[in-house]
Amino acid sequence: IFNTDQGVQFTSKEFTEILEQKGIAISMDGKGRALDNIFVERLWRSVKYEEVYLKDYKTVQEAREGLGNYFEYYNFKRPHQSLEYKKPYEVHFGR
Incomplete structure (x- = not known):
């Protein structure tokens, strides 16, 4: 299923x-x-304004690496106000 x-x-x-x-x-x-789909809409807003619009990717590989690094940061290092300043992995795994 492709949902958009x-x-x-x-x-x-x-x-x-x-x-x-x-x-x-x-x-x-x-x-x-x-x-x-508010949670996904908010995620893509963050991705665009905190990563994509700030970078000048020269290749698809650069974009993949940059986005991979961003999602690592977003999920494991970035505290989220909506999660009481916890990181997504902490909430997901109950840590």
Whole structure:
């Protein structure tokens, strides 16, 4: 299942045909329903503003490494206000 919002990049005929040809079910949140997926929306906002927009990746490999490092930081080193200043791994694993 490929779940997205209704962004134009996900609703285009070209994109949906690729998913259908590969037998992938398409699931889209309702229009104006950003709150349905608020945690993921907030994560991507953090990724963009704390990593992607600050870097000038020259290659796909650089982007992969940079994002990998960011997610390591985000999950294991960065305290989150919404988690009472705990790190996600602490909450997930009950530490």
